[in-house]
Amino acid sequence: MNVLNASGWKPGTPVPAGDDFSTVSGNRGLMLEEPLIFEIGTTETTGIDLPEPAADGPSRLGKHARTSAIGLPGLSEPETVRHYTRLSRQNYAIDCGIFPLGSCTMKHNPRLNEKVARMPGFADVHPLQPVDTVQGALGVIDELAVWLIELTGMHSVAMTPKAGAHGELCGILCIKAALQARGEDRRVILVPESAHGTNPATAAFAGFTVEGIPADANGRVDLAALTGRLGPDVAGVMITNPNTCGLFERDMKAISDAVHAAGGYVYCDGANFNAIVGRVRPGDLGIDAMHINLHKTFSTPHGGGGPGSGPVVLSEALSPYAPLPFTERQADGHITLVEEETAGDRHPQSFGRMSAFHGQMGMFTRALAYILSHGADGLRQVAEDAVLNANYMLRSLEDLLDAPFAASGPCMHEALFSDARFAKSVSTLDVAKALIDEGFHPMTMYFPLVVHGAMLVEPTECESKASLDQFIASMRAIAERANAGDENLGAAPMLAPRRRVDETAAARKPRLVWREPAA
Numbered sequence: 001m002n003v004l005n006a007s008g009w010k011p012g013t014p015v016p017a018g019d020d021f022s023t024v025s026g027n028r029g030l031m032l033e034e035p036l037i038f039e040i041g042t043t044e045t046t047g048i049d050l051p052e053p054a055a056d057g058p059s060r061l062g063k064h065a066r067t068s069a070i071g072l073p074g075l076s077e078p079e080t081v082r083h084y085t086r087l088s089r090q091n092y093a094i095d096c097g098i099f100p101l102g103s104c105t106m107k108h109n110p111r112l113n114e115k116v117a118r119m120p121g122f123a124d125v126h127p128l129q130p131v132d133t134v135q136g137a138l139g140v141i142d143e144l145a146v147w148l149i150e151l152t153g154m155h156s157v158a159m160t161p162k163a164g165a166h167g168e169l170c171g172i173l174c175i176k177a178a179l180q181a182r183g184e185d186r187r188v189i190l191v192p193e194s195a196h197g198t199n200p201a202t203a204a205f206a207g208f209t210v211e212g213i214p215a216d217a218n219g220r221v222d223l224a225a226l227t228g229r230l231g232p233d234v235a236g237v238m239i240t241n242p243n244t245c246g247l248f249e250r251d252m253k254a255i256s257d258a259v260h261a262a263g264g265y266v267y268c269d270g271a272n273f274n275a276i277v278g279r280v281r282p283g284d285l286g287i288d289a290m291h292i293n294l295h296k297t298f299s300t301p302h303g304g305g306g307p308g309s310g311p312v313v314l315s316e317a318l319s320p321y322a323p324l325p326f327t328e329r330q331a332d333g334h335i336t337l338v339e340e341e342t343a344g345d346r347h348p349q350s351f352g353r354m355s356a357f358h359g360q361m362g363m364f365t366r367a368l369a370y371i372l373s374h375g376a377d378g379l380r381q382v383a384e385d386a387v388l389n390a391n392y393m394l395r396s397l398e399d400l401l402d403a404p405f406a407a408s409g410p411c412m413h414e415a416l417f418s419d420a421r422f423a424k425s426v427s428t429l430d431v432a433k434a435l436i437d438e439g440f441h442p443m444t445m446y447f448p449l450v451v452h453g454a455m456l457v458e459p460t461e462c463e464s465k466a467s468l469d470q471f472i473a474s475m476r477a478i479a480e481r482a483n484a485g486d487e488n489l490g491a492a493p494m495l496a497p498r499r500r501v502d503e504t505a506a507a508r509k510p511r512l513v514w515r516e517p518a519a
């Protein structure tokens with residue numbers, strides 16, 4: 001089923017043509033190459049015709065008229081459209097194939113959501129419109145809030161944070177405000193070593209000192225180590241559940257009880273809510289604050305830096321400190337916006353604002369469309385199918401790939417592998433690059449840090465068995481080569497327009513301006 005092995009093609013050798021590929025899946029590395037617009041356009045060409053200005057008349061541009069050529073390349077309109085369309089197709093996307101990035105929950109974005117979000121009544125409203133003219137839009141925010149509270153069993157929700165990490169900050173600022181209100185100066189936030197990188201970053205950004213908590217041999221938080229560290233200086237813990245090893249933290253309730261008994265608060269990173277939505281209510285586990293990535297669990301688009309949306313559900317203890325503004329439905333159905341001017345005595349302890357306006361309206365609309373089209377039963381099935389798919393992945397690969405925690409039972413929504421069985425000469429990076437030649441986006445690699453050479457695969461519930469099998473076939477073929485020490489793996493990707501780039505230099509010394517090559 002896969003390009004490299006079914007065809008017998010060896011990386012580093014010319015790619016066979018025509019019939020040689022008749023036996024393969026059809027998946028190929030990205031083969032489109034597209035030059036820069038500077039390389040295909042010329043300064044003599046333009047896509048638009050403007051009438052020549054009258055030679056003798058006064059210039060309407062006055063002193064703003066150009067005196068020298070602009071020097072930008074021009075293309076005709078169809079050439080321009082094709083250039084940008086081809087560029088857009090260099091992006092691997094969930095609409096192109098399985099996107100197995102662990103921890104990212106790359107789901108299909110149902111087109112129904114898009115249709116609803118584009119309705120002019122939602123798409124064209126402005127955040128400064130009088131509330132009487134946007135009752136429908138506020139109703140969407142309010143109804144979504146009710147669903148999120150119901151699904152999590154929490155007391156309230158702050159809708160305005162605009163991404164997961166932004167939501168973490170919101171939750172931690174609530175904890176900070178609550179401690180201030182108690183007159184306590186607790187400085188330490190405990191974060192398990194398997195945490196998402198945003199967790200310690202958030203705690204540090206909010207002014208706390210971060211201390212790590214080790215994982216036990218089964219990939220879960222070491223309960224004894226955590227409870228042993230609790231004390232009057234600990235503000236709280238930040239725990240991802242299900243955690244980044246793809247495992248449910250079974251001791252969550254015991255952890256919450258111990259943290260509360262020691263006077264701290266429990267932040268739960270809820271980015272992995274997809275694995276438990278409809279099955280587990282974080283409120284029942286004693287959690288005080290948790291962000292929900294609408295762009296993960298509730299299938300709003302993500303990637304490319306946004307837009308995302310990270311509402312934060314809060315316990316009763318933290319609700320008084322929630323940010324403004326928020327919606328409030330009156331007995332007559334009318335929705336008001338509680339803002340600084342109107343909050344008054346009703347919400348005096350708010351820590352402030354997370355964003356200028358009400359949050360990511362387009363994401364709210366999509367998420368509510370997704371929730372309503374699934375219903376409570378459908379959402380529960382989402383979690384069940386996501387977990388089923390991940391376990392199918394785990395069990396289909398564990399004979400070839402080391403799966404560090406597979407022996408301790410089923411995984412949640414993502415399957416975790418390590419590089420333990422690879423030949424010495426082969427790295428996790430080589431395997432990820434080889435997946436590109438198979439026409440797939442690589443999985444998350446080298447994360448979580450607790451596993452050496454980690455590969456984290458999250459298929460989500462959206463993939464059919466056929467598409468899982470296709471990916472598994474490619475992974476098996478690559479794993480066999482990796483375990484056997486196939487040196488050609490070091491050359492992957494062969495079929496993509498770019499081979500191995502210097503990722504460090506690309507990040508540290510980016511060259512963002514095109515310069516004409518020296519003649």
Ligand SMILES: *Cc1c(COP(=O)(O)O)cnc(C)c1O
Pocket residue numbers: 103104163164165166196198240244269271272293308309310
């Ligand atoms: C995605 C993710 C985050 C951060 O969410 P953003 O929306 O990217 O800021 C935090 N924690 C975990 C576990 C995640 O998977």
